[in-house]
Amino acid sequence: MTTDSAGAPAEATGRGRHTREATDRKILHTAMEIALQRGIAGVTIEEVARRSGVAKTTIYRRYANTNDLLRGLRTLGVPDAGVIHEMTPTRGNLEALLRTIVERFRSSIGVKAVGLVMSSDDEFFHHVVDDTIQPEERRCEEFFRQGVKAGVFRAGVDVRFLFGTAIGSMVACEALGGEVGDDWAARMTDLIWPAIAA
Structure with missing residues (x-):
C-alpha cells in the first residue's frame, strides 16, 4: 500500500x-x-x-x-485551463470545448448560477462574471479565431451570440432537467456546426 x-x-x-x-x-x-x-x-x-x-x-x-x-x-472562480488554447479547430474539439466549459462551470459556481449571475444587477456578482464567465467566452473566441485562420470556420460568425446561445441552452437544461446531460455537448455541436463550418 x-x-x-x-x-x-x-x-x-x-x-x-x-x-x-x-x-x-x-x-x-x-x-x-x-x-x-x-x-x-x-x-x-x-x-x-x-x-x-x-x-x-x-x-x-x-x-x-x-x-x-x-x-x-x-474568490469562487474557474481555474485556468491552458489546454483549450491548444485545441485544433475541429468538430470533435468544439464538442470537447463545450463539454469542458460545462465541467468548469459545474466545478466552480454551478451551471444554474451562471444564468442568475449573468442576469443580476447586483454589483457583488460582477466579479463572478469577470472571473468565471468572460474567460470562457474569450477561450471560445480564440478557438473560433484559430478556426477562421485555418479556413475551418466561416469569417464573420458572431461568436458572442453563439456563446450566449450555448450558455442559455446549458442553463435551460439545468433548470428544466436538473442537470446538463452527457449528450448536451454533442447536440449543441450538431446545432452550431452547420452555422460555422466554412
Missing part, C-alpha cells in the same frame, strides 16, 4: 480530498444561490447549513463567520 508524506494511505487521502472539495462546492453553491435569491444580506451560516445539509460545525471549520464565507464567494 502506498502512503503520502504524512504516512496516511494515499487512497484514503485522495478520497478525503475529493470529499472535502465536494463539501466546499456544496457550501459555496448554496451560498451563491441564497445570495442570488435573497441578496447578500440573506446569506447566513445557518441558512447555508439548512439548505445545503452541511452541518454548521463543518461550515465554521472552513469559514470564521458569514463575512468570511462571502469572501469565499468572491
Whole structure:
C-alpha cells in the first residue's frame, strides 16, 4: 500500500480530498444561490447549513463567520485551463470545448448560477462574471479565431451570440432537467456546426 508524506494511505487521502472539495462546492453553491435569491444580506451560516445539509460545525471549520464565507464567494472562480488554447479547430474539439466549459462551470459556481449571475444587477456578482464567465467566452473566441485562420470556420460568425446561445441552452437544461446531460455537448455541436463550418 502506498502512503503520502504524512504516512496516511494515499487512497484514503485522495478520497478525503475529493470529499472535502465536494463539501466546499456544496457550501459555496448554496451560498451563491441564497445570495442570488435573497441578496447578500440573506446569506447566513445557518441558512447555508439548512439548505445545503452541511452541518454548521463543518461550515465554521472552513469559514470564521458569514463575512468570511462571502469572501469565499468572491474568490469562487474557474481555474485556468491552458489546454483549450491548444485545441485544433475541429468538430470533435468544439464538442470537447463545450463539454469542458460545462465541467468548469459545474466545478466552480454551478451551471444554474451562471444564468442568475449573468442576469443580476447586483454589483457583488460582477466579479463572478469577470472571473468565471468572460474567460470562457474569450477561450471560445480564440478557438473560433484559430478556426477562421485555418479556413475551418466561416469569417464573420458572431461568436458572442453563439456563446450566449450555448450558455442559455446549458442553463435551460439545468433548470428544466436538473442537470446538463452527457449528450448536451454533442447536440449543441450538431446545432452550431452547420452555422460555422466554412
